[in-house]
Amino acid sequence: xxxxxxxxxxxxxxxxxxxxxxxxxxxxxxxxxxxxxxxxxxxxxxxxxxxxxxxxxxxxxxxxxxxxxxxxxxxxxxxxxxxxxxxxxxxxxxxxxxxxxxxxxxxxxxxxxxxxxxxxxxxxxxxxxxxxxxxxxxxxxxxxxxxxxxxxxxxxxxxxxxxxxxxxxxxxxxxxxxxxxxxxxxxxxxxxx
Numbered sequence: 001x002x003x004x005x006x007x008x009x010x011x012x013x014x015x016x017x018x019x020x021x022x023x024x025x026x027x028x029x030x031x032x033x034x035x036x037x038x039x040x041x042x043x044x045x046x047x048x049x050x051x052x053x054x055x056x057x058x059x060x061x062x063x064x065x066x067x068x069x070x071x072x073x074x075x076x077x078x079x080x081x082x083x084x085x086x087x088x089x090x091x092x093x094x095x096x097x098x099x100x101x102x103x104x105x106x107x108x109x110x111x112x113x114x115x116x117x118x119x120x121x122x123x124x125x126x127x128x129x130x131x132x133x134x135x136x137x138x139x140x141x142x143x144x145x146x147x148x149x150x151x152x153x154x155x156x157x158x159x160x161x162x163x164x165x166x167x168x169x170x171x172x173x174x175x176x177x178x179x180x181x182x183x184x185x186x187x188x189x190x191x192x193x
Contacts, residue, residue, distance in 0.1 A: 014060040021060075021126065022052035025073060028122050029080040032115060044087040048080045055079075063134040066127040073123045077115060 026049045030040050040048075055076050059068060 014057065017060040018053050018056040021056035021072075022049050024122065024126060025052040025056075025076045025080070028118060029077055029084065032118055033081070033084050036111060038084060039088055040084050041087060041089075044084055047087075048083060051079060051083070052076050064127075064130055066123060069127050069130065070120070070123040073126070074119050077119055081115070 026045065029048060030045060033040055055072065059072060
C-alpha cells in the first residue's frame with residue numbers, strides 16, 4: 001500500500017485511539033492541576049475522561065498530524081482546566097487563589113506558559129506516536145494484504161543460471177582488486193647525484 005494512500009480505521013481501532021488520547025489528556029490535566037495545588041474530585045476526573053474521549057473520537061477516522069493534535073489537545077486542556085476549577089471544593093479554590101499563577105477560573109501568566117509548554121511537548125509526543133503507529137500499520141498492511149485477500153503466495157521456482165554439479169564449486173579465478181604483488185627480485189635503486 002503506498003505511503004500516500006490513507007488507511008481507513010476500524011471502529012475498535014478508533015475507540016482504542018480515542019481512549020489513549022483521553023487518558024493522556026486527562027493525565028496531563030490532572031497532573032498539572034495537582035502540581036499547581038488544586039484538587040480533582042473523582043467525579044470531575046470521570047467527567048473529564050468522558051469529555052476528552054468524546055472530543056477525540058471524531059478525529060480518529062484517519063491519521064492525524066501535529067496540526068490537528070495540537071489544537072485538539074489545547075482545547076481539551078482549557079476545558080478540563082475550567083471544569084476542574086469550577087468543580088473544586090470551596091476551600092481548595094480559596095487556597096489556590098493565593099498561589100502564584102492561579103486565581104480560581106482565570107489562570108495567571110506563569111500557569112499559561114507552563115500549560116503551553118506541557119501541551120506543546122505532549123502534542124509532539126502524540127504526533128510522533130501517531131506517525132509511528134500508522135507507519136507500522138502501513139508496513140503490516142502491505143505485507144499481509146495479499147494473505148488476507150486470499151492471493152496465493154509466490155512459489156519459489158528453479159534458480160536461474162547454469163545447473164550445478166554435485167560437489168563443491170570450483171574456486172573463482174578472478175584477480176583481487178586490491179592486491180599489491182611484491183614477488184620477485186628487488187628493483188635496483190638509482191640515485192641521482
